[in-house]
Amino acid sequence: MRTTMFRALGEPNRLRIVELLRSGPLPVGDIVDQLDRDQPHVSKHLRVLSDSGIVAAQRQGRQRIYRLESEPFTELQEWIDTFERTWNERLDRLGAFLRDSETPET
Amino acid sequence: MLNPLRRPKQLRLERTYPAPIERVWEAWTDPTLLRRWWGPDKTTVTDCEIDLRVGGRLRIVTEAGAEMGRYAGTRWPMTGTFVRIERPEHLVYDATSCTEGDEDGSTIRHTNDVTLRSLGSETVVILLVRITEIGPKAKMASFGMKWGYKAQLDALEEILS
Numbered sequence: 001m002r003t004t005m006f007r008a009l010g011e012p013n014r015l016r017i018v019e020l021l022r023s024g025p026l027p028v029g030d031i032v033d034q035l036d037r038d039q040p041h042v043s044k045h046l047r048v049l050s051d052s053g054i055v056a057a058q059r060q061g062r063q064r065i066y067r068l069e070s071e072p073f074t075e076l077q078e079w080i081d082t083f084e085r086t087w088n089e090r091l092d093r094l095g096a097f098l099r100d101s102e103t104p105e106t
Numbered sequence: 107m108l109n110p111l112r113r114p115k116q117l118r119l120e121r122t123y124p125a126p127i128e129r130v131w132e133a134w135t136d137p138t139l140l141r142r143w144w145g146p147d148k149t150t151v152t153d154c155e156i157d158l159r160v161g162g163r164l165r166i167v168t169e170a171g172a173e174m175g176r177y178a179g180t181r182w183p184m185t186g187t188f189v190r191i192e193r194p195e196h197l198v199y200d201a202t203s204c205t206e207g208d209e210d211g212s213t214i215r216h217t218n219d220v221t222l223r224s225l226g227s228e229t230v231v232i233l234l235v236r237i238t239e240i241g242p243k244a245k246m247a248s249f250g251m252k253w254g255y256k257a258q259l260d261a262l263e264e265i266l267s
Contacts, residue, residue, distance in 0.1 A: 001211075002211040002212070002241075003208075003210045003211035005241075006210065006211065006240070006241030007210070009241065010241060076240075080214075080237065080240070083203075083214060083237070084117050084235075086146055087117065087119060087233065087235055088119060089145060089146055089147075090143075090144065090145055090146070091119055091121045091231065091233065092121075093143045093144070093145045093146075093147075094121070094123070094130075094133060094134075094143050094231075095121060095123050096143070097133060097139075097142055097143035098123050098124070098125040098129065098130065098133060099124065099125075101139075101142070102125070
């Protein structure tokens with residue numbers, strides 16, 4: 001999951017699209033305007049993001065509205081939390097080590 | 107424009123240890139001592155190299171023990187370079203951590219800034235871990251983000267209604 005996500009977001013235009021969508025869902029037209037890329041180009045990126053489960057589209061009339069999916073970001077956040085927990089526990093272990101290995105005063 | 111995706115995420119941890127500053131410094135910079143506490147639980151430090159000079163390399167590999175079940179044998183290397191060394195008060199290094207064999211899905215780059223302050227027989231340790239990048243070659247930095255899904259869903263409903 002993360003591998004797919006990292007690959008999808010490793011491309012600057014796709015990362016930019018995700019940043020745009022953070023403020024809310026957008027129709028394809030708006031994304032095209034803001035990205036300053038032609039429609040086929042943007043559609044290609046949106047397809048990659050959609051295949052990776054990062055965005056989802058909803059049709060409204062003739063428009064396709066894109067929004068971010070929460071799951072991949074939640075998963076990513078959980079992974080980062082694990083990393084943080086490791087450091088927290090590490091400092092606890094250092095405390096235990098310093099206590100246990102104390103050299104008696106002579 | 108503020109770019110939250112590229113805003114580094116910082117973690118700040120603080121502890122006070124009942125040990126003089128020199129001992130804490132040694133525990134953090136002497137490989138024979140460091141490998142005894144580095145952890146995490148149920149893992150062993152299989153490699154520990156510390157070339158304690160600015161530009162010097164740091165490499166610590168932890169390996170999951172049998173007690174870790176399906177993770178047994180998994181290796182987590184951390185490789186870094188010392189950026190700042192001011193014995194016994196300040197240690198800064200840039201590092202890359204990952205799960206061996208899953209570099210594409212687990213690489214995380216971070217800067218660790220360790221400050222030691224002596225309070226006589228006690229020592230305060232302040233650790234700042236700044237996550238600068240995640241993903242193997244992604245330009246994507248980590249994010250201290252609030253994704254505001256609720257707001258997004260509400261906005262979507264508005265658009266569709």
